[in-house]
Amino acid sequence: MIERTLVLLKPDAVQRALVGEIIHRFERAGLKIVGLKMIWVTEEFARKHYPEDLIPIIGRKTLEDWKELGISAEESPEELGKRAHEDLIRFTTEAPVIAMVLEGVHAVKIVRKMVGHTSPHKAEPGTIRGDYSTISMGYATKRGFGGRNLIHASGTPEEAEHEIELWFSPNEIYDYPTVHEKHVK
Numbered sequence: 001m002i003e004r005t006l007v008l009l010k011p012d013a014v015q016r017a018l019v020g021e022i023i024h025r026f027e028r029a030g031l032k033i034v035g036l037k038m039i040w041v042t043e044e045f046a047r048k049h050y051p052e053d054l055i056p057i058i059g060r061k062t063l064e065d066w067k068e069l070g071i072s073a074e075e076s077p078e079e080l081g082k083r084a085h086e087d088l089i090r091f092t093t094e095a096p097v098i099a100m101v102l103e104g105v106h107a108v109k110i111v112r113k114m115v116g117h118t119s120p121h122k123a124e125p126g127t128i129r130g131d132y133s134t135i136s137m138g139y140a141t142k143r144g145f146g147g148r149n150l151i152h153a154s155g156t157p158e159e160a161e162h163e164i165e166l167w168f169s170p171n172e173i174y175d176y177p178t179v180h181e182k183h184v185k
Contacts, residue, residue: 003107004034004173006163007115008049008152011095014038018132018150019098025114025128026102032181035101035164035173046092048166055081058088065119065138084141091147099167108160111153120149
């Protein structure tokens, strides 16, 4: 039940000086930081993290947002996905990113719950996106400035394992005891 998950504080979180607040929320929830670094992501690396096979998913989600917001799509979902994907790559590389590995009981689900819905306008108050980001992903795509939703969190334990291997070498992840662990062992 103890899992690890990858969290990325995107350029907008770094530029808006929300890093400490977001990390504080994870620590207060009893999640342990076992890896942490700041990286200025290259385009090549961004494409490894957000591979082209995500384009259909991004296109579908963007189209759903547009319909909900009353924005008509003149592009196909595939074209929309390609454009949104390129915006996301450009956004990911425009300023540093904070990458961290969090560990805890059901860490993947707990972090996803704390982060909130991918499109911030749908995120509940009390979640990170619900409290600090209001723009919809559809609006961001329409304006051509990428998914400014503050944070990325792995969606499944399998995805977390893959993403952690991509972002961290084994010697950048630490094992140490915390006070919280006394209560979960």
